[in-house]
Amino acid sequence: MSGVEFIAVAAAASSIIAIADGITKVSQAMADAQGLPQVFRQAESKLAIVSDILYATKIAFENHNVSGVEITVQKTVANCQNSWEKLNEIFGKVIPDDGASSWVRYRKAVKTLGKGNKVENLMKDLMQNVNLLATLKIMTEGGCQEVIETNPRKEKFEAQIAEVEKWGPSLPDSIFDEGEKYSLHVSGTNNTFVQGENAQQFNLKDHAQSIGSIHGGYHHYASKPTANVP
Known part of the structure; x- marks a missing residue:
């Protein structure tokens, strides 16, 4: 050595x-x-x-x-x-x-x-x-x-x-993106998912009900099929 x-x-x-x-x-x-x-x-x-x-x-x-x-x-x-x-x-x-x-x-x-x-x-x-x-x-x-x-x-x-x-x-690696914004997704069963640092809950009138917890920046809400989100 x-x-x-x-x-x-x-x-x-x-x-x-x-x-x-x-x-x-x-x-x-x-x-x-x-x-x-x-x-x-x-x-x-x-x-x-x-x-x-x-x-x-x-x-x-x-x-x-x-x-x-x-x-x-x-x-x-x-x-x-x-x-x-x-x-x-x-x-x-x-x-x-x-x-x-x-x-x-x-x-x-x-x-x-x-x-x-x-x-x-x-x-x-x-x-x-x-x-x-x-x-x-x-x-x-x-x-x-x-x-x-x-x-x-x-x-x-x-x-x-x-x-x-x-x-x-x-x-997700997207958390490091500059100027990250929230995205809103509505499935056919009216399950609404909001992702992003500044994401806010969207209550679809009085029919939205929070049913889950936050998972890594993903917010999960379920709502009755009474509204369309563009």
Whole structure:
């Protein structure tokens, strides 16, 4: 392993534990929350696995008396931290129940962060970078260079990543369109759907009745066949 550049392990270990501790706190809050978007529940199960692997990485550092890690680890950990900070920002805005729809809060949070920052995208990025920590080149306190395995269940974890890649979009890409407007659709059975950031409920005289909840910016209303909407 001549030519491999190493950096002190302390900073990487500190960041890894900070991410793992943050995940643990969010997972606890998520478990007690009600009415969260489905993608949050999907993420909840994966976050527990991510946290376990990060803690295992820290323990591997201790067991092997690691004094330094390959410099590429610094970038990998930074990428993990970046994905986690964005996820944590979204969770922090959506999990607390402030009376507003969790879907509305999620939608606003993602729009603020920009394209590529839906929960499913950030979860995939986080898990892929955590997976890179499964095999590390390290320097021991005795000055020996070694390759260590921090995640003996690497193949199973990669299967978990593949599952995340199959998640459907939690929000439509149209939310990022400049000047997004609402669209109104009326089916043959007079089911009215309103989509858009500034969408408002249209009561067709006194015959409209709200029968559903907001799902990712989609408002669903049912009405009696008494009016035509152009």
